[in-house]
Amino acid sequence: MAIINNQATLRTAVADWLNRTDLTNSQLDQFIEMGEAMIYESLRVPTLERKATYSVAKTDSNITVPNGYLDMIELRLLGAGTCSDTAYTTRETCTAGGGTWSDSDMGDDIVYRRVGNRTFHNNKPNYAFVRELTEFLLTNKEGKREAEGEFNLTYHYAEPPIGTIIGGVEVKPYILEEYELILYGALAFGSTFLGDMEAEGRFIGLVTDKIQLLNSKAASAELKGGDYSANFSSNLI
Numbered sequence: 001m002a003i004i005n006n007q008a009t010l011r012t013a014v015a016d017w018l019n020r021t022d023l024t025n026s027q028l029d030q031f032i033e034m035g036e037a038m039i040y041e042s043l044r045v046p047t048l049e050r051k052a053t054y055s056v057a058k059t060d061s062n063i064t065v066p067n068g069y070l071d072m073i074e075l076r077l078l079g080a081g082t083c084s085d086t087a088y089t090t091r092e093t094c095t096a097g098g099g100t101w102s103d104s105d106m107g108d109d110i111v112y113r114r115v116g117n118r119t120f121h122n123n124k125p126n127y128a129f130v131r132e133l134t135e136f137l138l139t140n141k142e143g144k145r146e147a148e149g150e151f152n153l154t155y156h157y158a159e160p161p162i163g164t165i166i167g168g169v170e171v172k173p174y175i176l177e178e179y180e181l182i183l184y185g186a187l188a189f190g191s192t193f194l195g196d197m198e199a200e201g202r203f204i205g206l207v208t209d210k211i212q213l214l215n216s217k218a219a220s221a222e223l224k225g226g227d228y229s230a231n232f233s234s235n236l237i
Contacts, residue, residue, distance in 0.1 A: 035185025079108020
């Protein structure tokens with residue numbers, strides 16, 4: 001039986017489990033794509049966390065939503081600091097240039113709060129943000145759209161779709177490494193396509209149970225200050 005480690009072997013596994021030889025790659029890829037979307041709706045583990053730093057100008061006072069964004073963990077305005085290489089004046093350029101950034105006082109950092117559109121535009125809340133289309137709009141300490149400085153955005157994101165080629169190499173996202181998730185997800189939609197509602201419900205239940213287990217393990221590890229890990233029954237299908 002084949003190891004599931006790329007798009008081709010996943011397609012083969014989905015077709016084998018559905019016991020069909022007449023499904024096209026296009027159909028199988030659609031099952032996989034819909035399975036990915038279902039998984040990313042609720043899977044929230046450290047592997048899917050990302051952090052980005054932005055230098056925000058007072059005249060713009062916004063941050064562009066990053067590619068693959070799912071939801072916000074934290075948006076933080078960073079306090080003052082300096083770089084070990086004085087040629088760099090921001091945390092982002094300092095890190096990129098190989099320098100070490102030192103905060104003058106970590107207590108200067110301010111965590112922003114998300115508010116609704118009505119509150120944001122009518123009440124002028126301070127240190128707040130709202131999402132509008134592809135941007136996060138920001139306010140300063142006075143509630144004005146004049147926020148500026150360096151911001152850290154921590155968020156959950158969806159990795160590149162299975163089958164994505166970067167630099168001539170097929171990427172291997174987390175949900176393919178933990179293949180049971182995407183296999184069951186693809187099988188759920190394949191069963192829908194074939195009109196097997198009983199199998200559809202069974203596979204959706206397996207996906208849901210696995211996601212709940214992974215999310216629970218991640219939350220428990222975080223509370224205990226430990227490292228998150230996932231163990232599966234086998235390397236083979």
